[in-house]
Every structure is written in structure tokens, then in C-alpha cells.
Amino acid sequence: MSSTHLPVLVVVVPLFFAYLMPLFARWRKKWCLPVTLGAITFSLFSSLYMAQQVMASGPFHYRMGDWPPPWGIEFYIDHLAVFMGITLTGVGLLIIIYGSKDLLHEIKESLMGWYYTLYLLLMASMLGMAFTNDFFNLFVFIEICAIASCAIISIKDKRECIEAAFKYLVLSAVGSGCILLAIAMVYMITGHLNFNFVAEGLQTAMSVYPKNILVALALLMVGLGVKAALFPLHVWLPDAHSSAPSPSSAVLSGLVIKIYAVAMIKLLYRVFPADFVGMIPVMNMLLWMATFAIIVGSMFAIVQEDIKKMLAYSSIAQIGYVFLGVGLMSQNGLIGGILHIINHAMMKSMLFLAAGAFIYATGVRKLSDLKGIGHTMPVAATAFTIGSMAMVGIPATNGFISKWYLALGTLDANKPLFAAVILVSSLLNGVYYLPIIVNAFFAKPEGRVAEPERLPVQMTVPLVVLGFGCLFFGVFPSRLVELVTRAAQVLRGF
Amino acid sequence: MAMIEMLLRLHQNSFYFFAIILFVIGFHTMLTHNNLIKKIIGMNIMDTSIFLFFVAIGYVRGGRAPILEPGVSHTYINPLPSALILTGIVVAVSVTAYALSLIIKLYQHYGTIDAEEIMRIRGGESL
Numbered sequence: 001m002s003s004t005h006l007p008v009l010v011v012v013v014p015l016f017f018a019y020l021m022p023l024f025a026r027w028r029k030k031w032c033l034p035v036t037l038g039a040i041t042f043s044l045f046s047s048l049y050m051a052q053q054v055m056a057s058g059p060f061h062y063r064m065g066d067w068p069p070p071w072g073i074e075f076y077i078d079h080l081a082v083f084m085g086i087t088l089t090g091v092g093l094l095i096i097i098y099g100s101k102d103l104l105h106e107i108k109e110s111l112m113g114w115y116y117t118l119y120l121l122l123m124a125s126m127l128g129m130a131f132t133n134d135f136f137n138l139f140v141f142i143e144i145c146a147i148a149s150c151a152i153i154s155i156k157d158k159r160e161c162i163e164a165a166f167k168y169l170v171l172s173a174v175g176s177g178c179i180l181l182a183i184a185m186v187y188m189i190t191g192h193l194n195f196n197f198v199a200e201g202l203q204t205a206m207s208v209y210p211k212n213i214l215v216a217l218a219l220l221m222v223g224l225g226v227k228a229a230l231f232p233l234h235v236w237l238p239d240a241h242s243s244a245p246s247p248s249s250a251v252l253s254g255l256v257i258k259i260y261a262v263a264m265i266k267l268l269y270r271v272f273p274a275d276f277v278g279m280i281p282v283m284n285m286l287l288w289m290a291t292f293a294i295i296v297g298s299m300f301a302i303v304q305e306d307i308k309k310m311l312a313y314s315s316i317a318q319i320g321y322v323f324l325g326v327g328l329m330s331q332n333g334l335i336g337g338i339l340h341i342i343n344h345a346m347m348k349s350m351l352f353l354a355a356g357a358f359i360y361a362t363g364v365r366k367l368s369d370l371k372g373i374g375h376t377m378p379v380a381a382t383a384f385t386i387g388s389m390a391m392v393g394i395p396a397t398n399g400f401i402s403k404w405y406l407a408l409g410t411l412d413a414n415k416p417l418f419a420a421v422i423l424v425s426s427l428l429n430g431v432y433y434l435p436i437i438v439n440a441f442f443a444k445p446e447g448r449v450a451e452p453e454r455l456p457v458q459m460t461v462p463l464v465v466l467g468f469g470c471l472f473f474g475v476f477p478s479r480l481v482e483l484v485t486r487a488a489q490v491l492r493g494f
Numbered sequence: 495m496a497m498i499e500m501l502l503r504l505h506q507n508s509f510y511f512f513a514i515i516l517f518v519i520g521f522h523t524m525l526t527h528n529n530l531i532k533k534i535i536g537m538n539i540m541d542t543s544i545f546l547f548f549v550a551i552g553y554v555r556g557g558r559a560p561i562l563e564p565g566v567s568h569t570y571i572n573p574l575p576s577a578l579i580l581t582g583i584v585v586a587v588s589v590t591a592y593a594l595s596l597i598i599k600l601y602q603h604y605g606t607i608d609a610e611e612i613m614r615i616r617g618g619e620s621l
Contacts, residue, residue: 146589166600184548
């Protein structure tokens with residue numbers, strides 16, 4: 001097996017094992033977890049290997065079945081794609097290790113095999129979205145991702161989960177419909193589906209059919225916006241992310257909403273002509289939607305009583321940062337936005353996993369009942385603390401780095417108002433995260449919090465690794481920033 | 495005169511026109527009906543309208559399916575959109591199947607398929 005087929009294997013290996021998983025669940029129950037871990041680890045190492053390749057010799061194309069581009073489907077492996085590959089598989093691996101124990105509390109044991117199937121499908125579809133260079137391929141991966149992400153919510157057979165999953169499914173079906181219509185509009189005037197060919201075609205089509213492009217752009221913004229839970233389109237998120245099993249919440253909040261943001265970055269920067277994007281105030285609209293997301297999301301989070309609901313609303317605010325970075329159109333802003341994808345993936349999944357650990361060990365979900373949890377569950381509470389610090393953006397955590405670049409970006413773009421937004425939202429984050437930490441460490445444990453169940457080692461290790469990661473990338477961010485800087489440069493066409 | 499010209503143009507683009515009308519009908523059904531099954535029906539109408547739109551792009555008036563025979567020349571339609579939409583239909587079917595199975599589950603848990611009723615039951619829970 002030569003390394004030239006790695007780009008497609010990254011997607012195909014998890015996909016292949018996803019379909020084998022029900023068989024394993026029937027005949028060899030013990031193999032399910034190792035095989036899942038093996039598949040994701042394979043994708044992780046291939047992504048790392050490709051990252052090295054891309055850093056050394058620049059982006060490259062991969063042709064499916066060696067059909068040249070206008071006919072065949074193509075993967076484009078650039079810095080952003082490998083960056084997403086590493087983020088998805090790295091964080092995804094830790095979440096499923098955690099999930100292997102936690103899920104036994106939340107879903108029926110007979111469904112575990114199916115959970116691994118769905119999880120691998122989700123991973124494969126997200127990796128596909130990161131790598132693909134073809135409109136219709138993107139659509140197919142989006143649909144796989146939509147169904148898989150609804151299914152890992154509804155697999156927990158409780159009424160609020162089913163209801164949340166249904167709401168999510170209906171709204172994301174609207175989103176997919178919009179995306180497909182947008183693809184039709186683009187195909188209509190360019191005759192191509194490959195991103196590069198479409199970009200070329202749009203250059204000439206721009207003057208002849210500006211309305212088509214406008215409608216396509218609007219539909220894409222709505223479609224991807226619904227799926228990424230950009231502010232006015234976020235209504236499905238709080239229920240879906242808070243009722244799901246904890247590992248599902250972690251993967252949905254940490255990874256799934258980001259991948260749609262990445263798809264939008266790819267389309268806005270690589271496909272739609274820069275002149276056109278400049279003509280229509282798309283970027284300004286994105287900026288304002290992101291601003292509202294940041295402020296309103298944090299406001300809603302403050303009043304929540306349920307720990308997972310609070311984290312879900314906080315995700316709405318945090319996805320706002322990513323879009324803020326995209327909308328700024330400046331080098332540092334884009335770096336900040338992309339960097340926030342991995343940073344938020346790490347801290348939000350850690351927070352959800354820590355919250356899941358609290359619920360696993362004590363059964364308590366209410367914030368006010370978590371008094372003194374720091375004394376009885378030090379590891380999970382410390383992880384939660386690190387995550388909260390990173391959310392607020394305290395220096396020496398990774399959240400600081402991305403907010404720093406975002407703030408620099410706002411100044412470069414000459415929009416200091418948005419720097420103020422970042423500052424205000426950091427304070428708002430402090431308002432709802434810090435009291436939990438204070439409560440956890442400076443109050444006496446009572447009731448069920450006083451005698452938690454022991455956490456299995458599979459659940460503590462991911463927490464420790466993620467916590468260490470948050471601190472590590474806060475202190476030594478240079479390698480990551482280098483990769484992201486190159487990604488931003490390539491996207492902006494330098 | 496302008497009126498006639500507009501009608502002629504509409505006639506020329508009738509596929510697109512009806513696709514958009516269907517899209518709006520589907521979208522409206524999906525958003526305004528409380529019955530969950532009707533929501534799913536609306537979703538399907540919407541999907542179908544997009545499929546119609548997409549396939550119409552590839553249609554060439556008077557064209558036929560591109561099955562090449564030696565010695566005979568015809569105008570052919572563009573087969574690519576049709577092939578893509580085949581995938582789209584499969585996706586829509588699976589989404590529909592999944593949504594309907596969720597509705598069955600919802601009915602088991604709540605005893606109703608009315609969205610507003612479910613909201614009321616849930617609202618009562620949180621109080």
C-alpha cells in the first residue's frame with residue numbers, strides 16, 4: 001500500500017469499519033472498541049503524515065480512480081484539510097475512549113455496537129467534508145453527517161432525546177435542501193461541480209448571471225448556517241446538545257458544528273470570486289451574525305441551571321468566534337478563527353466530558369447542586385476548571401491564543417468595535433464559568449456529591465490528556481500556529 | 495407586449511418556475527403544520543422540487559437519453575444531473591425513513607404526533 005492513496009484511505013477506513021461494526025457486535029463483542037480505536041488512530045496518523053507532506057511540499061490533489069478533474073471526484077489536501085483531519089481524529093479518538101465506559105450508563109448495552117457504527121460514520125463524513133474538492137461529494141458527506149449526528153442523539157431512548165433529534169433532523173433537512181438548491185444554481189451557470197472549475201467558471205459567469213450566484217450564496221449561507229448553529233438559526237442546538245449522551249454532546253459541540261464552518265470557509269475563500277464577495281456585504285453580515293451569536297449565546301448561558309444546557313449555549317457563542325474570524329477578511333482574523341476551531345474542540349469536548357463525569361458519578365445535573373465537587377472528584381473538576389479558564393481566555397490556556405489572534409485581526413481590519421465584543425464576551429464567559437469553579441472548590445460537598453462513584457480509568461485519561469493539551473497549546477502554540485498561518489495564507493491566495 | 499413576453503419566458507422556463515412553486519409549498523407545509531407526519535410530507539415535497547430543478551438543468555428540449563448507437567446521431571440530454579439526483583433520492587429516502595421512525599418513537603413516548611401538544615407536555619415537565 002503506497003502512501004499516495006492516503007487521502008482517500010483516511011475516509012474509507014472508518015467508513016469500511018463502520019459497516020463491519022454490526023457484525024463484530026454480533027460475533028465478537030470485545031473487538032468493537034479496539035477496531036473503532038484502530039480505525040480512528042489510522043486516520044489520525046495518516047492526517048499527521050499528510051500534514052508533514054503538505055508542510056514540506058505544499059497542497060496536492062488526489063483523484064478518485066485516477067479520473068482527471070472535470071469528470072472524476074477530487075480530494076484537495078491543503079493545510080486547512082490536514083489541520084481539520086488532525087483535529088477531528090485526535091479529539092474524536094479521546095471522546096470515544098471516554099464513551100466506551102460512559103455510554104454503558106446512558107444507552108442499552110446491546111446498542112453499543114450501533115453506537116460505534118454511527119460514530120465511525122460521523123468521523124468518516126466529517127473527514128470527507130474536510131478533504132473534498134467537489135460540490136456533490138460535499139453534499140453527500142453533509143447528509144451522512146446529518147443523519148449520523150441525529151442518530152447519536154436519538155440512540156438514547158428517552159423522550160427528550162427523541163424530540164431533540166427530530167427537531168435537529170427537520171432543521172438540518174431544510175439546511176441540506178438549501179445546500180442542494182445552491183449546488184443546482186452553481187451547476188446551472190458553470191457546468192462544473194469541482195471547486196476549482198466552479199471558481200474559474202464563476203469568474204466569467206459573475207457578470208452574466210449575478211443573480212444566480214447571489215441566490216446560491218444566500219442558500220449556502222442559510223444551509224450551512226443552520227447546521228453550524230449560527231446565531232438566528234441556532235434554535236435546535238441547546239436541546240440536541242444537552243439531552244444527548246455526554247460523548248455525543250462532546251463530539252457534536254466540539255467537532256460537528258465546526259466542520260460546517262470549515263465548509264463555509266472553503267466555499268467563501270476558494271470558490272466564490274473575491275470581487276463578488278466584496279460587492280455583496282456577505283462578510284459584514286457574517287460579522288454581525290457572529291457578534292449577536294457571541295453576545296446572545298453568552299447571555300442565555302448565564303441563566304441556565306442545567307450544566308449541559310449551559311455548555312450548549314456557550315457553544316453558540318463560541319461558534320460565533322469562528323465566524324467572526326472568517327468575516328474579518330484579515331490574515332490574523334482568519335488565523336484566529338481557524339485556530340479557535342481546534343481550541344474550542346479541545347476545551348468544549350473536555351467540558352462536556354467533565355460534565356458527563358459529574359453526571360456519571362453523582363447523577364447531578366443542576367449547577368447549584370454541584371457544590372464541593374472539587375473535593376470529591378478532583379480530576380474531573382480540575383479538567384472543568386482548565387476548560388473554563390480557556391473559555392474565558394486566561395493566558396497560558398489555548399483559548400487565549402485564538403482570542404489574541406482574533407483581537408489582532410479586528411485591529412488589522414480596522415474594526416476595533418469587534419475587539420470590544422471579544423472583550424465583553426470574555427467577561428460574560430467569566431460570569432457563568434467562574435461561579436461554578438468557586439462553588440466546586442470552596443463549598444462543602446453535600447448529598448450525592450459527597451460520595452461519588454469511582455471514575456473508570458477510560459474516563460479519566462481523556463480528561464487528563466485534553467486538559468494537558470489545552471495548557472500545552474496555550475504555552476507552546478508555535479507549531480500549531482505555523483500550520484494555521486500557512487492554511488490562512490493558502491486560503492487567501494498567497 | 496411586455497406581459498406576453500414575460501409569459502413566454504415563464505413558459506420556456508416552466509420547469510424552474512414550477513420547481514420553485516413546489517419548493518415554497520413544501521417549505522410552507524414543513525414550517526406551518528403541527529402534525530409531524532405532515533411536516534415530513536412537506537420536507538419530501540421540498541426535496542422533490544429540488545430534484546426537479548436539478549434534473550431540469552440537464553434537460554435539452556427534444557433530447558433523449560444518451561445511449562450511443564453507431565451511425566445514429568441525436569441530441570442528447572446531459573445525464574450528469576440525473577445521475578446525481580439518483581443519489582439525492584436515496585439520501586432523501588433514508589432521511590424520511592429515519593424521520594418516520596423517530597415519529598413512531600415520539601408517539602410511543604408522548605401519545606401524540608402534534609408538535610404543539612408535545613411542546614405542552616414538555617413545558618409541563620420543566621415546571
